[in-house]
Amino acid sequence: MTNLKIALIGNPNVGKTSLFNALTGMNQRVGNYPGITVERKVGNFSLNNQTQATIIDLPGVYSINPTSTDEEVALQVFFDQTNKDYPDVVVVVAEAENLKRNLLLFLQIRDLGFPTLLCINMADQMQKKGISIDIPALEKKLNTKIVLTSTRQQEGIDQLKSEILALVNAPTTSPFDIKTINPEYFSAIEKNFPTIPPFKVWMALTQNFFSTEIPLDKIEHFRQNHSIDVKKIQHKEVVKRYQFINEVLKKTYTLDTTKETDVRMKLDRIFTHKIFGYVQFIIILGVIFGAVFELAKFPMDFIEGSFEDLSNWVLDTFPKGKLTDLIANGVLMGLSGVLMFVPQISILFLLIAILEDSGYMSRMVFLMDKIMRPFGLNGKSVIPLVSGTACAIPAIMAARNIENPKERFITMLITPFTTCSARIPIYIIIISVIIPQTYIAGFIPLQALVMVGMYAVGFVVAMLAGKLLSKLLKYKQESYFIIEMPTYKVPIFKNVLLTVYEKVLSYITxxxxxxxxxxxxxxxxxxxxxxxxxxxxxxxxxxxxxxxxxxxxxxxxxxxxxxxxxxxxxxxxxxxxxxxxxxxxxxxxxxxxxxxxxxxxxxxxxxxxxxxxxxxxxxxxxxxxxxxxxxxxxxxxxxxxxxxxxxxxxxxxxxxxxxxxxxxxxxxxxxxxxxxxxxxxxxxxxxxxxxxxxxxx
Incomplete structure (x- = not known):
């Protein structure tokens, strides 16, 4: 039985993860690339009785030109033939509403020489958005097979599997002529590297994406003999590709705005309001972390109490001695310390996954970026910092969603400054001992004010620490904040549960x-x-x-x-x-x-x-x-x-x-x-x- 390796790639928020889940179900695992904490999901499914497929869900990217370390590590799989994830075929996931932007990544992947299929997801939304696509004509223009899918309706999944299987022997000729960018330079690349796609050589020359098929000494020799303004060529590449995409879509893509509902614009005006947007966000976060604190209390107490009962049973039942004490007070209490945080992690990521899948969280991240930026952070840092008031463990895990490595790094380091629930018993006792039970203005308890002050102190110091680390840590890479504003939609329950399952399993293991x-x-x-x-x-x-x-x-x-x-x-x-x-x-x-x-x-x-x-x-x-x-x-x-x-x-x-x-x-x-x-x-x-x-x- 043969095993086909498939790379799944696309822009953020195009439904790539939903498609991955639809193909693999629970037959998947989460791992990290060697040397860096960038998650990749790997799953397996059958294409037919003779062919098994291993699919790698790569992090969302906008183009093959990386702007962060995690993108660079993820994209390296397309160049290193010794990498265990090096794909046989590539599926580029796009969405109809933003097809123009999505096709930039498709053309770049196609120019690397891989058999490539275009999957247009969320097809069930096309009619509501007034979108119509001439699929046969678009397939001809792009020289590729196109599959329309809807993970919500479970449509197109079987066709996608069939087309992936047929893709193995499909032609890899790109519809875009890369020599239009700079005829002389790319003709020289073709002459010096006749068996390698010119765009792959270009990436080795400019992005240090070295392939095992491209000798380093030959790359250096070419650089010395063919100097070029890299930034100018990169800019021209994007312009030329979009010119090609515009010509293609002009004849194959239609948008009738009279059929489009205006619900998204109305909701955006509410959720991103310069004043009420923050008020709503604070209320929602209060509900989330109140739920984390209150709803997790019973299962946490149950887990802790169960392990205490089990520990006492071991002490009462087993022969007295160090081994029994180790099992009861060492191993079992250690396991209790691991598992008692699972309810908090589960509830927090369940609620965050719902907000993300619905499209709301992207709006809030956009709203908070302006406040967080002066402290060396970005809008996405607000989620870990606020969730740290419940527990630093799921909060630090939530920082994974920050693309920029420096800002992600700083967020993880400063999050423990925020006051977590574990500090509450200590604060209650110490404040009760040193602060008298008096009231300000006759009704505001002084002890409660001191408690609020402790929360404020932790948050302020976290922000100041972020500013200091931002000054001290030197990263060559510039900070960019790119956030997708996806369409509002009802979260897919299966995807939400799979997200929670992955986070909890990662924490436990x-x-x-x-x-x-x-x-x-x-x-x-x-x-x-x-x-x-x-x-x-x-x-x-x-x-x-x-x-x-x-x-x-x-x-x-x-x-x-x-x-x-x-x-x-x-x-x-x-x-x-x-x-x-x-x-x-x-x-x-x-x-x-x-x-x-x-x-x-x-x-x-x-x-x-x-x-x-x-x-x-x-x-x-x-x-x-x-x-x-x-x-x-x-x-x-x-x-x-x-x-x-x-x-x-x-x-x-x-x-x-x-x-x-x-x-x-x-x-x-x-x-x-x-x-x-x-x-x-x-x-x-x-x-x-x-x-x-x-x-x-």
Missing amino acids: NAGKIILALSIILWFLGSHGGENYNNAEEIVTQSEAAQTMDKEELEFAIAKYESENSYIGKIGQAIQPIFAPLGYDWKTSIGILTSFAARETFVGTLSTLYNLGDDFEEQETQIIERMKNEKRPDGTPVFGLATGLSLLMFYAFAMQCTSTIAITKKELNSWKWTAYQMFGMTIFAYIMALLVYQLVK
Whole structure:
């Protein structure tokens, strides 16, 4: 059985992904190109009993001349014959409404010498738009086979498969004469490279798209003997191609505007209004992230509770020992830390996929670009930054949609500055301890204002960090903001679910492995220690203080002693001098240390250290009172205003989440930049906490 490799390429928002899903269904996978986090989707389907097809869904591009690193990496598959994705045939996806612009990419792909088919998608919308196309005449003009498809109506899919199979032996002669761009120069290319399509040689000369069939020394020799104004030729290429396209469409394409409805224009006036457009966007985002927070709460609690029950069952059922403890408190709790974020990721990407598929998100990205641009970002950065208020993990994943690598890079690095839901328990406790329950103007709670202030501080610092990184990071590539304004349409449920499935699977299989490994390491440090740790029960039981304790108090005392003498406890006491300038005692230092796994663990750590249970919901009042009453050896409060504000600043900026670290590494594909982010944010948090404490105390 033969296997045919098919490359699927097209402009953004032409329905390419929908077509890919229609062809492959669930028989697909997501992977990255080597050395860079640019996703490519690969799927399989049968053309007939003798032929299997492997189809590669490439990122959306407007032309073969790349404007970003991810486009360059994706387009390299057309030149490197050793690449596993090098195609046998190419399907260029277009849409009837923007056929003129889509045909530029088609002509360029055709000039590379591949058997190429033109697929005009969303054919069911042609009549509504007043569009009619003379398909036989257009096929003759373009010297290619054309298939009309509608993924929404599942029309044309079988015909597309048949035409792909017939395409293998189809002629590859381009309808466009490339020598019209510059007869002398391209004639010289044909003379020096007679067996290679001239446009492929041109791309090797100007874009460094080197093919294995084009010797580098021959390319260099040609450059030395044939100097040319590259920018001028590139501009002339586009002009000549569009002149050809205009002539073709003049005889084959008709648009009757009297039949076109004006709904899109009316909706655009509403959604892109210079004032109300922002108001609507804020309301919609509020609904989205409110849904992420509220709807995910039950499944997250269920997952966490189920794993806790399973962990307790393992502890009660299996023989006592380190292996049982590892399974219960290391592996199972690590898996809990991985899976408990799945509901948030699923809900967030479900709602974003609906907005994107409907055409709304493109309008909002366009609207926000003007605000984000001065900070080294673009309109698409607003989605990760705002979604970071729920959780940084899906937020960083959402930054994949930013085409420009520099802006995508900066967005991923600064997103953790925004206040995520994991900080809320910490903020509630610290604010409750240091801020009195008073009201401004008789009805505005001061504590609530401080909480809002923490959100504002995180967002402002994120934007300023973006501006700083934009100045420091030097990229040769200029920043372009190109956003497609697609037609409004009802989202295809199957495509939305497939998008959610891909994102969740990617998170579990990639970031999950790192999270689990780090969780096991932290379990080891917290559940092992030296001689005092191993003999904690005997030492505490035989102490004088133990004689007046009841059973529950004794258990807490033993847990406290174990915590102090575990490896992580010893490390906490060792680093306490480092945190002393911030106003933290050794207990707070241990809380800081353990919360590098996840910020929420700060509350549980303090509960244990203050001889309380680790159930935050039941012990909230007790821990607040204990923190208020905790004294230093000199009698001053441990958690005074200065220390409390210092802690708020530290947790506002420190990178304390193994899940976020793991997903950052996965998305940036770099431990170096992940380390820069982690240590840079933590150092900044330390400096801000130090300044606040020293100034306020």
